[in-house]
Amino acid sequence: MSVPFFRRLPVRLAGMILLLGFIVVPLISELMRRAAEQIVLQQAEVQAATATIAVVESLGDVLRAAETTVRLVSQDLENRNLTPEEVDRVIRNVMASNPKLSGFGVSFESRALAAGTERFSHQLYRSGSHLVARDLAGADYQYWTRDWYTDAVARGGLSWTEPFFDAGGANAKILLASAPFHHQQGGQRVVAGVVTAALTLDWVRQLTVENEFFDSGYVIIFSRSGRLITHPDPKLVLTETMESLAQKTNNPELFQIYQRAASNRQGSISYLSHSLRQRVHENYKPVQLAGWGVVVGYEEKEFLRQVSAFRWITMVALAATLSLFLVIVLVSTRLALRPLDRLAEVSLDISRGKLDSPIASPDRDDEIGHLSRSFLLMQATLIKNRELEAKVLERTTALAAANESLRGEILERRWVNQSLEHQLRYDQLIINSFTDPVIVCTKALNISRVNPAVMHLTGWQPPELINTPLARLVQLEEAADAPAGRGWDRLLQALKEGRDLRNEPALMTNRQGGITRVHLTLFPIRDRDKVVGGVTVLRVAAPPAPAA
Amino acid sequence: MKKHILIVDDEVAICDLLKEFLVSCDYRVSAVCSADEAQRVVRADPPQLIISDLQLEDSDGLDMVKSLKAILPDVPVILLTGIHFDPEVVRDTLSKTVTSYLQKTVTLERILAEVRQLIGP
Numbered sequence: 001m002s003v004p005f006f007r008r009l010p011v012r013l014a015g016m017i018l019l020l021g022f023i024v025v026p027l028i029s030e031l032m033r034r035a036a037e038q039i040v041l042q043q044a045e046v047q048a049a050t051a052t053i054a055v056v057e058s059l060g061d062v063l064r065a066a067e068t069t070v071r072l073v074s075q076d077l078e079n080r081n082l083t084p085e086e087v088d089r090v091i092r093n094v095m096a097s098n099p100k101l102s103g104f105g106v107s108f109e110s111r112a113l114a115a116g117t118e119r120f121s122h123q124l125y126r127s128g129s130h131l132v133a134r135d136l137a138g139a140d141y142q143y144w145t146r147d148w149y150t151d152a153v154a155r156g157g158l159s160w161t162e163p164f165f166d167a168g169g170a171n172a173k174i175l176l177a178s179a180p181f182h183h184q185q186g187g188q189r190v191v192a193g194v195v196t197a198a199l200t201l202d203w204v205r206q207l208t209v210e211n212e213f214f215d216s217g218y219v220i221i222f223s224r225s226g227r228l229i230t231h232p233d234p235k236l237v238l239t240e241t242m243e244s245l246a247q248k249t250n251n252p253e254l255f256q257i258y259q260r261a262a263s264n265r266q267g268s269i270s271y272l273s274h275s276l277r278q279r280v281h282e283n284y285k286p287v288q289l290a291g292w293g294v295v296v297g298y299e300e301k302e303f304l305r306q307v308s309a310f311r312w313i314t315m316v317a318l319a320a321t322l323s324l325f326l327v328i329v330l331v332s333t334r335l336a337l338r339p340l341d342r343l344a345e346v347s348l349d350i351s352r353g354k355l356d357s358p359i360a361s362p363d364r365d366d367e368i369g370h371l372s373r374s375f376l377l378m379q380a381t382l383i384k385n386r387e388l389e390a391k392v393l394e395r396t397t398a399l400a401a402a403n404e405s406l407r408g409e410i411l412e413r414r415w416v417n418q419s420l421e422h423q424l425r426y427d428q429l430i431i432n433s434f435t436d437p438v439i440v441c442t443k444a445l446n447i448s449r450v451n452p453a454v455m456h457l458t459g460w461q462p463p464e465l466i467n468t469p470l471a472r473l474v475q476l477e478e479a480a481d482a483p484a485g486r487g488w489d490r491l492l493q494a495l496k497e498g499r500d501l502r503n504e505p506a507l508m509t510n511r512q513g514g515i516t517r518v519h520l521t522l523f524p525i526r527d528r529d530k531v532v533g534g535v536t537v538l539r540v541a542a543p544p545a546p547a548a
Numbered sequence: 549m550k551k552h553i554l555i556v557d558d559e560v561a562i563c564d565l566l567k568e569f570l571v572s573c574d575y576r577v578s579a580v581c582s583a584d585e586a587q588r589v590v591r592a593d594p595p596q597l598i599i600s601d602l603q604l605e606d607s608d609g610l611d612m613v614k615s616l617k618a619i620l621p622d623v624p625v626i627l628l629t630g631i632h633f634d635p636e637v638v639r640d641t642l643s644k645t646v647t648s649y650l651q652k653t654v655t656l657e658r659i660l661a662e663v664r665q666l667i668g669p
Contacts, residue, residue, distance in 0.1 A: 411569050412656050418561055419652045422630050 010333040014326055021322040025315055033311040040303045044214070045268060045281060052266075052283040052296040055219055058207050062100050063177070063289040066197040067158055069098055070179045074158075074195040077106065077181040084113070084122065088133070091124045094197075095131055102126050103170050103198030107136060107143045109153075112183060112192040119144060125170050125198065134169060141168040152178035152194045160290040162223050163201055163238055173201040173238060175223075175290070201237065205230050216278075216299035224291030226258045242293075249275045253282075261286040261293030270300065339368045343375055355383045437508070437518075437538040443495055443531060445470040445488070457540070459511035474520060474538060477505040491522060491534075498524045498531045508538055517541040550576040551667050554595035556586045556612065557628070558605040562652070566599065566628075569656050570663070583607035583615070590619050596667045599659075600646075602629035610645050617645075624666040628652060628659070 005011060073094060082090070087106050094104045105123030113120040121136035121143045136143035143149050148161045158179040166174050176196045183192035208219035208230045221229040226241035236245065242258035245251075253271040260267060266285040273280045282297035342360065349357035359379060362372035431438050431451045437458075440449035447465045455461060458473060465473060476487030487506075494501045506520035518538040525533040553575050557563050563579035570577045578589050583606050589595070598616060602609035613625050624647040632651060642649050648662055 407572075408656075411565065411572075414565055415569070415656050416653075418565055419630070422559065422562070422652055426630050 009337055010330050013329050013333055017322060017326050017329060021319065021326075025318045025322065028318060029311050029315040032314050033307055036310050037304060037307045040307050041281070041300060044298060044300075044303045045283065047214075048217075048281065048283040048296045048298060049268065051217070051219075052285045052294055055208065055221075055294045055296060056285045056287050058210075059204070059221070059287050059292065059294065060289055062199065062203070062207070063160075063287065065098060066101060066177045066199055067179075067289060069094055069101065069104070070158060070177045070195050070197045073104075073106070074179040074181040077193070077195065079183055081183075082113070084120065087113075087120075087122050088124075091122060092131065095124050095126070098197075100199070100203065101197050102172070102174065102200040102203060103196075105134075105136070105196050105198075106193055107149055107196065108193035109191055110144075123169065123196070123198075125172075136169055138168075143169075148176040148178045148196060149194050152180050152196075153191050156180060156191070160224075162225055162227055163229050165238070166198070170198050170200070174198045175201070175229075177290075201229060214298045214302055216302040218297050220282075220295040220297070221287075222258060222261075222293050222295075224262070226262075229292065249273070251275070257282065257284045257295055258293060260284065262291070264288075336368060339372060343371065346375060346379070350379065350382060355379060355386060434537070436540075439470060439473065439536040439538070440525075440533060441470050441536060442533045445491055445495070445534075447473065448533065454538075457510065457516065457538075458508065464511075470536065472509070474506050474508045474518065474536070476520065477507050477517075494522055495524055495531055495534050498526065500524070503539075505541070506538070550574060551597070552576045552578065552593060552595040553597045553599060553663065553667075554586060554589055555579040555599045556583070556604065556609070557581065557599075557601040558603070559601070562601070566656075566659070569660070573660055573663075574669070575663070581605065583612040586612060586616060587619070590616050590623075594620055595623065597663060598623055598625045599628050599663075600625060602627060610642075613645050624648070626650060626659075626662055626666070 006015075073090060076090070091104050091106060095101060098104070103123055103125040105121060107121035107123075108117070108119070110118055119137040121141075123134045123136055124131045125134060126132075136146075151159050151161070158177060161176045161178065163173055163175045166172060166176075176198050178194050178196045180191045180194050182189045184190075204221060208221065218232040220231050222242050223229055226243055227238060228236050228240050228242070228245065229238075231237055231240075240248070243255050246254035246258075251271060251274055253269050257269065261284050264286050266283075268281060268283045270279065270281045272278075276299065278299040278301055280297050281300055282295050284293060284295045286293050339360075339362075346357045346359050349355075357379075359372065359376050361376070362369040364372075428449075431440070431449065434451055435453055437454040438451040439447055439454060441447050447468055447470055450460075450462055450465055454465070454473070460473070470491070471488055476490060478487045490504075491501065493499075501520065501522040503519040503521055506518050508516045508518045510516065518540055521537045521539075523535045523537070524531045525535060553570055555563050555566050555570075555577060557566075557579075558581050560581060563581060567577040567579045578593065578595065580586050580589055581604075583604055586598075586600075590598075598613065600609050600613055604612060609627065609629070613627075617623065617625070625645070626648045627642060627646040628650050630652045647666060650659060650662060
């Protein structure tokens, strides 16, 4: 009788563990994935925020430096009359001191430099390791018509231009910080010119490259008007704004970013980028100077890839742990149950009467060992009980045989008793059937039995005669001169000798004392040649015939 | 199937005792006390052996045996009686009517031996 395979305890435990595994492993891995995802995205956001701050500060540093330089120079030029050579020297000093500036220049109002000089604008631009001078007063440029000049003059203070391609000037995509300087003229302070510092967008792009992080990270910088200064797609630089890009890509989040940055707010936003076809996370922060905004973004899947990998690693680890646990459970249950299998076989043998089925002596001190010892004890007890039962059966069989023998003996005794009783009764019937008085007496001639004829003739009842001398009832008739008791002696002698006495004249006395002449015949009763008594038969004598 | 024995004796005690003994020896026993009852049993359920007393209340045992043998000529008969007969009487007279003669003073084992000899166990 073996346990079906799928009901065996190790199989059921294994099944439960596997079922648990199929439920728990994915659940735990999912929970851990979500937690890891949260952590990773938070870390990425922190890094992005840090990078955003770094970009903003780097930008701010450079812009601030440019602003400071422009302000200082413009202040320096206040109410100073410089020669073109001195102007050139100032500009060169500035360029030497500010390696980040891609250009610097001073442009004068009409006849502000010298009375004979209508217009003067001296700009120096970096070209590799050289400085290239450019006169922007030419007819092809006419600096006094440019926004960077006119806005600075109109504003009366420092201003930043929107990025633009300075054709004829820097011949590059630049932005300019411009600040006017003044002279006293006719007691009035009038604008004498504008100092400009130029920063190429290449530098800005370089700055974003240095601060890019992650494989999918990108930096977007936009101007006060939202025009893209840097973008991962160079084609969009200066051609698109945040608003136009938001419309084109159907991502209104971009415009939201611009609006918030323009409102001097910072923050982060996650959305599905239709252009990238990925979910992206973007941190944004305004640049206080120049009214720019900086966006640092990354594709969330880049971090989620790590999470996904982590999830698979977790699942594999959990599965491996469960497998190990499964193996341990199978091995340990097998170790525990193998003795139980043997004990089950032993139990089956015992139930079938085979009490001597071997049980291995337990060498372990745990519950299984205790059970095995109990089984050994039970087996020994059963064997002893069986031996006792065999002895009891043997005794019972002997007793049953003895009982049967006793029963047979009792039956025989009952039969013998019955037979004896029958014989006695029959003998009595025979004696009783005699018409002649029959008296049975002992060897001492005491009456032991009389038949009904005696009662009839004498009137005596048996209880009055039994155990009384025969002489009370009958005596031999002796001669007159015979000694007294002679007749009695003759009877005794005859019994003693075992002789019959036949037809002896005798006198029978009845109850009333009446005498009846009888003939007495005495027969000795022999029991194996030993006289034990006698039977006396009396016959009433015929009365003597009357004399003729 | 157990062999059937008919006991005829006017003494109930003897009938009961003998029946108890023969039943314990694995025989089927019918016990009656008169010749009329014996006739009824013989006709209704013929026995393989008849054990009869000589002196019955309503009949002489030998006459009864003769009438029963008229019904079952081949049935053996044991005469079980308290009367002692001389061997010549047994040989010359009784043997013409009965198969066997036993005195009631014999042991039950002797009776059983006679029964087994006549009809088997």
